[in-house]
Amino acid sequence: MNSDAPTPSARIIDGRASAARIRARVARAVETLKREHDLVPGLTVVIVGDDPASHVYVRQKGEQTREAGMVSDTIRLDADTPEDELLRLIARLNADARVHGILVQLPLPAHMNADAVIAAIDPAKDVDGFHVQNAGRLSVGLPAMVPCTPLGCRILLEETLGDLSGLEAVVVGRSNIVGKPMAQLLLASHCTVTIAHSRSRDLPALCRRADILVAAVGRPEMIRGDWISPGACVIDVGINRVPTRDPELAAQGKTRLVGDVAFDEALSVAGHITPVPGGVGPMTIACLLMNTVTAAARAHGLDPEAILAD
Incomplete structure (x- = not known):
């Protein structure tokens, strides 16, 4: 053993434990909605094609939605399904009062325009938070459906650090799914925010x-x-498969999961860090469940914060 090797000092942020607490809070909220308002939140997930990773993720969403006491429906479409057929399906789901949340699993096949598909979802049912109306409302500080992964990251940060006011935050990545909404959430938490990227x-x-x-x-x-x-405090959103x-x-083609951060190196420097896996990933589905409860509550004129309060 090398006595000169740096000693790990960072505290590992346990995303699985935090996600379990959120799922328990969601389950309690669902019970309240059922008991006091005769309301059962419903989430419909649409998956197009045969991407193996997407199917695993969708199955996990379905299992956790049902475990929380909500209605879960998964609609599977063939990879060659025409885009207009998917848009007609979304229109039907928009009109169905039993469906409070609609999620179209990405990526979509190449012949489909993901922006057009997302735009077709009723913003009130857009539990992924990707619709341009939700993005705009988030940017100006109005109530909005917040993308699940950035929302989970903020929860982890608040649980770890408490008040984020005045802290300097750097977000590396500028995607509409994580980077930009993450920056908006950090601004709303009174951080000084820099968005960095490949250039x-x-x-x-x-x-x-x-x-x-x-x-x-x-x-x-x-x-x-x-x-x-x-x-x-390092929040690693990346999920990358690399050779074991x-x-x-x-030699058997096996892989391992790593993040966007060199974890072993970061351990000896950071104060807190999320692992991959077991950090941000579990929070994404937990926040999806929370967004579905939020959508159901708002659809019936109820205060989601009150419903979800511990």
Whole structure:
């Protein structure tokens, strides 16, 4: 053993435990809606094609939705389904009062326009928070459906750090799904926010400024340990499959999951860090369930914050 090796100091942020607490809160809220308002939240997930990862994810969503006491419906369409058929399905779901949340699993087949499909979803039922109306409302501070992954990240940050006011946050990644809404949520929490990306000059220096560093670039272990300010809170959104380190397993084509942060390096520098897996990932589905309860409550003129209160 190398006595000069750095000693890990970062506290691991347990996303699984936090997600379990959210699911328990959602289940209690669903019971309240059933008992006091005769209302059962309903989520419909639409999946097009045969992407294996998408099918696993959709199955997990269905299982957790049902475990929380909600109605879960999954509609599977063939990969060659015409786009106009999908749009007609969405129109029917928009009109169905029993459906409070609609989620179209991405990615879609190449012949479909994802923006047009997302735009077709009723913004009030857009539990993914991707509709342009929800994005706009989030940006100006109005009530909106918030994308699940950034929402989960903010919850983890607040549970870990408490009040985020005045902290310097750097978000690496500018996607509409994570980077941009994450920045909006951090601004709403009174952070000073920088959005960095692949064309940012001196990205390591930008990262070193951060009290909060959110990595959402989709590049395995891109952010190195010496990019991180000592004591910073690191939220790793990345989920990347890379070859396993075991030569025998690698020869069999086995892979392992890593984030966008070089975790082992970051451990000796960061104050707090999310692992991959087990960090942000579980929060995404938990926040989807919470968004579905929010949508159901709003559809019936109820206060979702009151319904979801502990």
